[in-house]
Amino acid sequence: MCGIVGYTGPRQASRILVEGLKRLEYRGYDSAGIAVQADEPQTGAPLVVIKKKGKIAALRQEVPKDLPGHCGIGHTRWATHGGVSDVNAHPHTDNSGKLAVVHNGIIENYLSLKEMLEKEGAVFRSETDSEAIAHLIAYNYEGDLEAALKASLGHLKGTYGIACVHADEPGRIVGARNGSPLVLGVGDGEMLLASDVTAMLAHTKRVVYLNDGEVVSMLPHEFRVSDAEDRPIDPRIDHVAWELDAIEKEGFSCYMEKEIFEQPESIARALSGRLDGEYGCAKLGGLNLSKKELHAVERIRVIAAGTSWHAGLVGCHLFETVARIPAAAELASELRYRNPVVEPSSLYFAVSQSGETADTLYAMREIQRRGGTVLGICNVVGSTIPRESDGGVYVHSGPEIAVASTKAFTSQLAAFYLLALSFARMHDMPHHEGTRYLEQLKAVPGLVRDTLGQRDHVQAIAKRYSKAQDFLFLGRGLLYPIALEGALKLKEISYVHAEGYAAGEIKHGPIALVSPDTPSVFLVPNDHLREKTISNMKEIKARGGPVIAVAEQGDAEVMAIADEYIPIPAVDSRFQPFLMVVPLQLLAYFIALELARDVDQPRNLAKSVTVE
Ligand code: AGP
16 A cells, blocks of 8 residues: 555666655655665765655655665555654665665564664664564665575565665665565667556566565566565566556546546446447456356356445446346445455455555455456556456556545446346347347446536536535436446545435434434436335435435426425436435535545545555
């Protein structure tokens, strides 16, 4: 959940490091730092280490504009062990100040390592687990940083992405990965190392995704990948498809706003090339399962966290109602530790925007260990979940930078709609229905664009309700997960308490929360659940609770009951989740703006959660 960057080459390292950290800031943003090899390497001069509590802007102020040095490492932190302070910020150094380390992950045995290393004379300055790595490598160092790192890895229990430099080895960066992502960027006479490709996109698109257990040693003109036993590994150089524009704000005030408004295009990308009009079916090339194997699937299970889990809930509803296959979505963090029954006839989907979420990754590994087949539904190409899964679907939403997930969610929905269609067409959905479903799916990007036209109306509502301390989000059926998603969005970026609930459940307890100060956001479907939902709305109104209703345009009955009405375009109820979520994203965004929150980087959070 932290961001690592490294640079070696002819250019001023500090500039590239700070700029790379800015790109990685979404991964963690409580403190940051860099270590740069001084520019007289022959003298073995110690490293220049600059660390600062706060965001990258605070670090930038501390780094002299003309800081010399062409090789260094940097880190942006999301605290796990030890509070947020300058001293706990990375890089951490050994006693001599010649060796510096940045680390992403958790070292579980750091206390016993610390005890051992202190007996050997190591002086610890921070409260972090990561500092133990610096002293351990120094303890094993005999003039070869790569060898020292390899000698140390066997003593580390836990997860890590590590990058380190030593003042006596000019131009060299050594990195290792176990459970936390690390990507090597191969430039023209320069090399980069980072937690993800966004930090290097401005410099190179040629990358090597390191696997767990691999160590990389790099100089400006060469690199070598090997395992901890020093067996060489033949690296595969991939080409990153993302453009630099995709990680710029492009005139929007923040990434979340940009990503909300990008959804017509990102959903279209998720569908592109996958609609088989001739057979009224979906074309999904990466599932790695034969038609026979897919046909034999008796049950579907989805594992995920947060917003991805909400997409999974919608997906499971579709698998059951459209494809008639029993399906259930489970929180990955729960599944792993409850000794799950893994049936050979079940198919599992691991859903993750980042492809790095530890809870989802470990649950996936547990299922695979028990013989289950797991397909990934992920956004970040080359991330761990798609690489370790048995096949899957990339959702192609493009880089999602805001901590609050928006466009990845609707792209995940798109993937589930395609999968549900594939299964349905294998079972009892006739050709003409498949064709109609495809036509409706094709129309979704345009309808999402129309829904975005409610921007100003939602902003006005957000202004009126921004002082509320509690919100309820209520929906039924396919819209229940959307209610959960609306509540999560509001909580995470505005810090306002919100509960997402199945509308039929409120009478079993939560209705006690209703008061004139607690708005209820109702998602009103246009199907058999409409009347039931309207009854639930009336129950809230009868108890004095204000109602904000999202419903199909022209719904006079809803308009008459609700205090606020947000119309969405008419569409078959099956596709309403795509449209219903948009006003909820906007509502959360505008309330957060009203409350002057940091929309892209809300407190206490980070984008990809690579710790359990
Ligand atoms: C979404 O707004 C959240 N930031 C969070 O719930 C997120 O969806 C969750 O951490 C899972 O992330 P993933 O999709 O990258 O696995």
